[in-house]
Amino acid sequence: MALVQLAFIWIAYALAIVLVAVIAALFTYTYQIPRDRSALVSTVAILTLTSLLATVLLLPVDIALVSSTTSVSLGAKKAWATPKSVEHILLTLKIVYYALYSLDALLCLLVVPFTYFLYEEYDDVDAEDGRQTFSQRFFGALKYTIIFVVLVVILFLVGFFAPIARDRKEQHLDLDYFKRLLSEGHGERALTFALGLLISLGTLLYLLYTAAGLALLPISFIKSAPSISAPQLAETTSSALERNRERQRQLEARSAGHAGGLPTKDQRELEALVREERTLVRRERLAAEARGDGKSFIVKAWAKVCAVFRPLKLLGGIFLILVALVVWISMLITGIDKAKNSVCGRHCGYILGRINVFQPVNWVFVQASKAFPVDYVLMAFLVLFFFSSSVVGIASIGIRFLWIKLFEIRKGHTTPQAMLVATVMLTLIMLAVNYSVAMMVAPQYAIYGAQTFCSNPTDHPDDQPDCSNRRELVKPCSELSPDHSSKNVCTPTVASTFLNRVTFNFPFFGGLAFWAQFAFLGVFLIIFVTSLFRTPKLNTSQMDEDAEVDEEEGLLASTGRRFGATWQDIRGKPKKPRRGAEGSAIHGDDPQQDEN
Incomplete structure (x- = not known):
């Protein structure tokens, strides 16, 4: 024994x-x-x-x-x-x-x-x-x-x-x-x-x-629970990316009509749009990876299991x-x-x-x-x-x-x-x-x-x-x-x-x-x-490209509407945004709003 x-x-x-x-x-x-x-x-x-x-x-x-x-x-x-x-x-x-x-x-x-x-x-x-x-x-x-x-x-x-x-x-x-x-x-x-x-x-x-x-x-x-689901992130990012590229096309068309090029204000806006486009492309890729797009059934199933246990x-x-x-x-x-x-x-x-x-x-x-x-x-x-x-x-x-x-x-x-x-x-x-x-x-x-x-209990050590x-x-x-x-x-x-x-x-x-x-x-x-x-804030002006990627990954790890995001990840479909009086999305259409 x-x-x-x-x-x-x-x-x-x-x-x-x-x-x-x-x-x-x-x-x-x-x-x-x-x-x-x-x-x-x-x-x-x-x-x-x-x-x-x-x-x-x-x-x-x-x-x-x-x-x-x-x-x-x-x-x-x-x-x-x-x-x-x-x-x-x-x-x-x-x-x-x-x-x-x-x-x-x-x-x-x-x-x-x-x-x-x-x-x-x-x-x-x-x-x-x-x-x-x-x-x-x-x-x-x-x-x-x-x-x-x-x-x-x-x-x-x-x-x-x-x-x-x-x-x-x-x-x-x-x-x-x-x-x-x-x-x-x-x-x-x-x-x-x-x-x-x-x-x-x-x-x-x-x-x-x-x-x-x-x-x-x-x-x-x-x-660490996300405020926005992967499907919702993909939808809002795609919409923002489309608007970004459309605005770039407008500025480039305006530049073709000016011999001296774009004014300084428009040039700064175009440069900001190019930087935002890179960020949105990375965000779109992260959302696709989070959903398991293009991956095997096992990877997609694992993503949903992680979403189930996220709460x-x-x-x-x-x-x-x-x-x-x-x-x-x-x-x-x-x-x-x-x-x-x-x-x-x-x-x-x-x-x-x-x-x-x-x-x-x-x-x-x-x-x-x-x-x-x-x-x-x-x-x-x-x-x-x-x-x-x-x-x-x-x-x-x-x-x-x-x-x-x-x-x-x-x-x-x-x-x-x-x-x-x-x-x-x-x-x-x-x-x-x-x-x-x-x-x-x-x-x-x-x-x-x-x-x-x-x-x-006695003082005699020989006693057993x-x-x-x-x-x-x-x-x-x-x-x-x-x-x-x-x-x-x-x-x-x-x-x-x-x-x-x-x-x-x-x-x-x-x-x-x-x-x-x-x-x-x-x-x-x-x-x-x-x-x-107190939650530490990131100084984005001093970040290198890797840190920007980390910031985007942090988008999936911020506080907020945790359980709604989890349910959307499990279903694989985003929740349709409510529309205001003029037909604009109250939330979901502005990636910057979701990020904040």
Whole structure:
């Protein structure tokens, strides 16, 4: 029975990896620009994103494995969970974690930079023969990558020789949990230091991009339903295009009758009509693509299915707002609890010890962990929510150095260089998300899951308590469980031990990661409140042609008459416009009116 349960947990993790690999591939191919798509860049981006998501999604597997060794109702280890069996489970988890963290660091610090420089070498064309061999590009990229190799070596050397913090409150070091956090080997200390530094770098990106995306993502769902259907857009655009071309013919005929050409006023009008014609032609093409004209029956059917489920995006946006607010409240509760009740404050990175205030997200996960894989599904949703929010934040803000925008991340317009830089940023951000989820969003769940122990009501550790008939003695495990009976029952997760070891041995990293959570909450609140009452406006005078195309695509994603547009898309026919007293259309004939 135990083997079946453990196998089921690992199978669920394997399925999750397949899912995140598909999501990483969809993200890469959706955002990368088609004409400059590189197989090498796409492969590296997909592999890196899959690795980092697999690292974060290992947490519920970790929790499920250590929780499976304990009987929740009795507060005791199961018969098969001998110390040797538990040690084997923990060793397996440590190997997987070390492998994933090392792979993340290798991809982020070496492989992605090398791929970036290798792609850049395509621009350095040899002056003699006009082309470069692969070996020239390879060694050219390797030359620049050596800088990152030196940085990685220095990073691990600093961690190898860096002394651990000594200014702790010694009265807590006699507890078994805190003794396990002390780094003994220099190799383990080097990895701990490197992980802490990467988490700190990711936290700086996380508090800006993820906070912004967490506020903007749900609102984008609500504001994404179209105000005008594809058939109605096609009809109004066709009518406007016909009037535009007729007016151009009139001006051209007037020009033929003047030796000096058109007057300045008419010439400006003609130039504006030519620009408007290009816009209308693009709009007509977008409407045809939205209806699936000239496409197969499957494409047309998919367009109608999307139209049927389009109103659900409004409900989905409202649901995501509620989720974001609950997560925000839970993080605030945990932050205040840690700041006030941490056992040793800044000396150990604000390790809490036990939950002192009801925290909704932590409670939901603890209860769900009693019925695996319910908690795994919830954790996968939460991680993907943070990941999607990070993508939205990067796409909204762009990749910047201070106030200078270096790259833009847009669907179908992201260059390979921008994709690689965004991949590194997402890797660092997800390491910070891993800390945030484990230490702030659901701290008790992340450390012990639903594990309990049978409390010994006496002061004699040799007495064996029996909770089969005394359920009031069953208590949840915590870091500060003083009862000797909890020592051999409560097993902390490997993930929480890694993260707490970083903050315990290097309190600077713990303090930075902890107080940055309050900055994250503040940025989210400001952007969320602002975006509710203010919609950003596009400056069309400064747009290039690609941005104009995006603006036209945005026409199908503006707010307004959502359900009427959806019904017209399903029927495939536009609604006939009402006519005024002089026979003109009240709405629908003026594309500019529909656009606004």
